[in-house]
Amino acid sequence: MPDLADLQAALQQAVTGPAPETWGRAGALLAPSPMSPERRLSLYAHGYRARLLDSLRREFPALCALMGSTVFDLFAEGYIEACPPGTPSLHDLGGRFPAWLEQTRPADAGEEAQLPIQLARLERAWSGALRAPGPEGLTPPPPDLLLHPSGRLKLPGTTVLLRLDFDFAPLLAAVAEGNPPPTPQARPTLVAIARSNYRISLHTLSPGRFAWLRALGHDGAPALAAAATAAEGEDPGALLADLVLWLPMAIQAGLVIAD
Numbered sequence: 001m002p003d004l005a006d007l008q009a010a011l012q013q014a015v016t017g018p019a020p021e022t023w024g025r026a027g028a029l030l031a032p033s034p035m036s037p038e039r040r041l042s043l044y045a046h047g048y049r050a051r052l053l054d055s056l057r058r059e060f061p062a063l064c065a066l067m068g069s070t071v072f073d074l075f076a077e078g079y080i081e082a083c084p085p086g087t088p089s090l091h092d093l094g095g096r097f098p099a100w101l102e103q104t105r106p107a108d109a110g111e112e113a114q115l116p117i118q119l120a121r122l123e124r125a126w127s128g129a130l131r132a133p134g135p136e137g138l139t140p141p142p143p144d145l146l147l148h149p150s151g152r153l154k155l156p157g158t159t160v161l162l163r164l165d166f167d168f169a170p171l172l173a174a175v176a177e178g179n180p181p182p183t184p185q186a187r188p189t190l191v192a193i194a195r196s197n198y199r200i201s202l203h204t205l206s207p208g209r210f211a212w213l214r215a216l217g218h219d220g221a222p223a224l225a226a227a228a229t230a231a232e233g234e235d236p237g238a239l240l241a242d243l244v245l246w247l248p249m250a251i252q253a254g255l256v257i258a259d
Helices: 004-016 023-027 037-059 061-067 069-082 090-103 111-131 169-176 207-216 223-230 236-252
Strands: 152-154 160-167 185-196 199-204
Touching: 004 037, 037 061, 037 069, 037 090, 037 111, 061 069, 061 111, 061 169, 069 090, 090 111, 111 160, 111 185, 111 199, 152 223, 160 207, 169 199, 185 207, 207 223, 207 236, 223 236
Parallel strands: none
Antiparallel strands: 160 185, 185 199
């Protein structure tokens, strides 16, 4: 008689692996019933996989809209078979999806193959920002903090910086409004995902602002020192003036918090 862990592993393989090849082996572990083990496993597997597919569609709505539901489901089903859930939380289900898309990308695929991979990374970061500890309830830093040499700032867990090869902002806006998704334009784009008042937003950044936020990091740093680091190759005075004017908006958007 298998122990509970072995039974659970066998049933998970049956409902997430290729069917019906795995149903016979798992069916032998089931209690007797008027319905055949294969039929019982088939019903459960289809229902379980449908819930997993629905979860992935909800976490990656822009990617699903861009690919089309039929193509997206083919990729999602392959992912579920290759990377079945390892925890009870559906939030963890899509954690490896972007990496899996990268790993299964054909070796001779062109740069356009990066589009769905980068969009998946963007949407996964968006999903993570919904759950991470954010700026809500914290005392915001003073808007003139950059003028104080000892002032320190950091990124909350809800701020994610991404370097992208495509501009996804019009696509995300169209999908949020229920409109047909436009094809993203291929161009280097620096973005930050941030949360404020429990609302997630996407911010397109200049190279200087992006470098400054990256220099601050999640561990925190002196804001002036981070500005000097970010200004490498640029006019430090111009960048500092831009950051001083932009900081109140960055605080309001939840991009930075006091360290």
